[in-house]
Amino acid sequence: MMRVILLGLVALFVASAPVSAEPSLALKDPRSFGYFLGDTLTREVILRVDAGETLEMASVPLAGPVNYWLELNDVKLDTESSGGGSTTYRLVLNYQTFYTPLDPRKLTIPGFALKVAGASGTGEVTVPGFEFISSPIRQLFASSSQSSGSSVALQPDVVPYPLTTGRERTAMLVSGLIALGSLIALAWHQAWWPFHKRAARPFTDTARYLRSNAGKLQDASGYRTALLRLHRAFDLRAGRRVLADDVDGFLADHPEFKPYATEVEAMFASSRQTFFGNNVEGASKQLPLSALTDLSSKLAVAERSAG
Template sequence: MSARGVLGALLLQMLPLMLNPASAVAGLRWLRMEEPRNFGYFVGDTLQRHAYILVDPDDTLQAASLPKPGAVNYWLDLVSVEVRESRAQGGKLYRVTLVYQNFYVPLDPRKLTVPEWPLQLGGGSAVIPAFAFTASPIRELFPEKSGETVDTFLKPDARAALVSAGWAPHGLALSAAVALLTLALLAWHYAWWPFGARPDRPFTRAARKIAALAGNAVATANYRAALLALHRAFDAAAKRRLLADDVDGFLAQHPEFAACRAEIAKFFQSSREVFFGGSVAPLMPLDAVETLAAQLSAAERTR
């Protein structure tokens, strides 16, 4: 074939690319870079670059075309390569993260360049562009030129400044005062010491005493002591001796106890049978007396 014929064949093969340049990067929609700062790097610092590559849904990024971690040149290492794939804008979005580490020790601020890297796609190619940054020296080489010697060039460690606690001690004192006040109010509400002996909580004292009586004995010393403790609570609340016939008047003066009317009547009847009737099986056992005392204690705290 003549030279003219060969040239004609090449032109025919290149004609589609000339008419449609996008076919040269078929499958690649766009490539966008997210770069770190391009200044202020010292020896040992790392740079993290992100390349976002959007391709057609049926296209793929060839893993074999990715750079391999290792030395790029004598002053730059590729520390790691990470690829994440997701769906976006009707296609595949690849995020390629490249972490480089700088080992260049410049004598003065120096502009360095991370080289570009070509990537292969299933239906085309893409190029991660080069990235230029400025590396800075970490110390001055000739301190004596500024009137300092090697011995005096390194400054002594700065003294740590005293950090003012500010309002912290006052806040701590205020918190402690609020906690003590809350504890005092809680002790007053539940008739704890030293508020346990106040006259307006007789049923609370009785409930505490009855709860301390062990067993469920009927017509025994413990049971009688429980009955007497609750009787004394009724007397203290009424400010006189309260008998069974006085219950209606007592409840009229103290309506907060009206919900326990039936149990109070049963208590007085059981007490009469134990102390005056010689009954060995009263209507209200010790656990029922304890329950009534607890209910009356809760009711008197609502006043």
């Protein structure tokens, strides 16, 4: 019976005998005591595999919460090949504990398995858990002398330090000003409020009207209409009614029209003949419609050049 058992053991040993050498695992663990809430622990796992074997990356733990009190903050893996075709993996795991013990307590960071793929199949290397002692950061029941105001009492939150936003603020101000300026320019251009009363370009309007209606204005009443249009343009430009006697004052106020003083005076003289002298024919001979159109074009150019 004893032999049978011995043989079985030998057969079992032969069956499970490794095909190649075991991967070697070394751990560098931190101290196992003296931890408080929020402390970090760094474990370093050094795995050495033979040639032809590789660590399966999928078996490397991922950063993230491990359980309700433990967080794996950071995982770093370095690979270096050493002599003889073997490979050394250096895995640095950075844990942080959030456990709030009421008395010194032993906690365990759970172990995990690393898978190593080789030519003959996949093997597992178990990284054992790590036990450490976490302590409370204060007495369970604080004595009255230590209660309020003492260093043990709950401290006020740290005031968050202000972010430096100077550049963003400047950028916002500048872009805001640019936007506002553009809006004002657009309002001016479109004659929106408050520019709805801005001086139009009366001479430009009149010149356009006289040019496009030249055919219709050939008769006496057309000549009157043309003169009236010009008069209204002068009125609009001056902001008041301009009579023949006011021409000098008008030209003094609007020097851009000064070069055409004689023509303007001739126009007012012929307007007098037309409207008050009942002499449309004489007036239109003296200053024909084409001359009125020319004058309005010149005045329009002067008006635009003056801005």
